[in-house]
Amino acid sequence: MVFAGRSIVFNIAGLCVLSLGLAGSCALAQNMPPDKLEKQVSTVLPDAQTLYLDLHQHPELSSHETRTAAELANRLRSLGYEVTEHVGGTGIVAILKNGAGPTVMLRTELDGLPVEEKTGLPYASKARTKDDNGRDVGVMHACGHDIHMASLWGTASVMAHSKDTWHGTLMLIGQPAEETITGADAMIKDGLFTRFPKPDIGVALHDTNTLPYGKVGITPGYAKANADSVRITVYGKGGHGALPQTTIDPVLIAARIAVTVQSIVSREIKPGDAAVITIGYIQAGAKNNIIPDQAQMGLTVRSYKPEVRQHLLAGIERVAKAEAMAAGAEKMPLIEKYESTSAVYNDPVLTKHLAETLEGALGKGTVVTEEPIMTSEDYSYFVEQGIPSFYFTLGVADPQKLAEAKASGGQLPSNHSPLFAPVPEPSIKTGITAEVTVLRDLMKGSAADAKKFTEKQSGN
Numbered sequence: 001m002v003f004a005g006r007s008i009v010f011n012i013a014g015l016c017v018l019s020l021g022l023a024g025s026c027a028l029a030q031n032m033p034p035d036k037l038e039k040q041v042s043t044v045l046p047d048a049q050t051l052y053l054d055l056h057q058h059p060e061l062s063s064h065e066t067r068t069a070a071e072l073a074n075r076l077r078s079l080g081y082e083v084t085e086h087v088g089g090t091g092i093v094a095i096l097k098n099g100a101g102p103t104v105m106l107r108t109e110l111d112g113l114p115v116e117e118k119t120g121l122p123y124a125s126k127a128r129t130k131d132d133n134g135r136d137v138g139v140m141h142a143c144g145h146d147i148h149m150a151s152l153w154g155t156a157s158v159m160a161h162s163k164d165t166w167h168g169t170l171m172l173i174g175q176p177a178e179e180t181i182t183g184a185d186a187m188i189k190d191g192l193f194t195r196f197p198k199p200d201i202g203v204a205l206h207d208t209n210t211l212p213y214g215k216v217g218i219t220p221g222y223a224k225a226n227a228d229s230v231r232i233t234v235y236g237k238g239g240h241g242a243l244p245q246t247t248i249d250p251v252l253i254a255a256r257i258a259v260t261v262q263s264i265v266s267r268e269i270k271p272g273d274a275a276v277i278t279i280g281y282i283q284a285g286a287k288n289n290i291i292p293d294q295a296q297m298g299l300t301v302r303s304y305k306p307e308v309r310q311h312l313l314a315g316i317e318r319v320a321k322a323e324a325m326a327a328g329a330e331k332m333p334l335i336e337k338y339e340s341t342s343a344v345y346n347d348p349v350l351t352k353h354l355a356e357t358l359e360g361a362l363g364k365g366t367v368v369t370e371e372p373i374m375t376s377e378d379y380s381y382f383v384e385q386g387i388p389s390f391y392f393t394l395g396v397a398d399p400q401k402l403a404e405a406k407a408s409g410g411q412l413p414s415n416h417s418p419l420f421a422p423v424p425e426p427s428i429k430t431g432i433t434a435e436v437t438v439l440r441d442l443m444k445g446s447a448a449d450a451k452k453f454t455e456k457q458s459g460n
Helices: 034-057 066-078 145-160 183-189 250-260 262-268 306-326 348-362 399-407 424-442 447-458
Strands: 010-012 015-017 082-087 091-098 103-109 128-130 136-138 168-175 201-212 216-218 221-224 226-235 275-284 294-303 334-341 344-346 367-369 389-397
Touching (some): 034 066, 066 091, 091 145, 091 183, 103 424, 145 168, 145 424, 168 183, 201 399, 250 262, 250 275, 250 294, 250 306, 262 306, 275 306, 294 306, 344 348, 344 389, 348 367, 348 389, 348 424, 389 399, 389 424
Parallel strands (some): 201 389, 216 367
Antiparallel strands (some): 010 015, 082 091, 216 389, 221 344, 275 294
């Protein structure tokens, strides 16, 4: 920013960094020559790829990642990290201290999804298990967390074998239960930032099929949405379908709620503010000629701004009760918010600086600015602890297939699809290169430098 004609700059990890929109230049520390970094990454790449194939074929559901966590923990111990397991359930924390300096956190997720893989790949997952409701389900790393873990392990290895290129405390997090948006909160409640050092800066990566391999995506500010899961139980008065006058129909009330809540977005939220209310299901009754006693609705509610989030949730409750009252219901609906996570926010100054750093390492045109999206991520729990963060994306799509899909007006299978098939190589290589580049950049200065930046940002 500019004050009284003077440029104000922030010192991040000992580097001169300009605020967004500020003209001028500043001298940045020299990065490691690309050829030397590439050699270091290439050395660990075979083991990272082997780990990827193993994890891909042995996925585990949220909060049940026992084998996954043990595998990653053992490998990190072999590199010299001090590893603590069972943090917040199956979570792991790996610490590598390298003198005085900032504490920087790098997180990966551990869990797979209850999805039966249909990619046809020779290493496709054939895993099956019982979910928490006792249902037999296929299990797949349909969100690419195996890519993330392989990249983190490769990064951990490069950092452990090149301690002359950085200093401070490197904190690696293996987070469980991201897919149920409960794992980050569980780790925090289990003392993640009291039993272990609290990071000065946090970093996380997520793969995407919307970018070709070799590229990464950055989003300053809001990157992921607030997400709230809402369950509404509508109470009526059951009876014969041929005698509706003797009943209070909860199916009709639910249908009216489903229609009316959309007016909250279209008529109560300022145009331009992101807001989504989706009714994922309405469940009621068991026979066509019986009006049931109750109906249940499942909603997902998305937003970025806290005030918009509050308005949406309050509006849903208001509409549900009003429709029930209008129908003469004798009992008001039960409205439950049972899963929630806040928006992921990228520190804009930090993001701009690291985007430039990444392009210097990966090559011109490799860093793409992406629009924020309405999917959610419980990494936000870490941000809410006052940790300035950089959450970026890793392209994993085959460039030719991606171009063909775009040319035909289509798209490649997205995360969570049974057909989601990242290209492991060179995606993992790019992931390791990007993470090492970011960590080394952040871990060149002193802890005081990072602390100053944290205090400056928290005062904004």
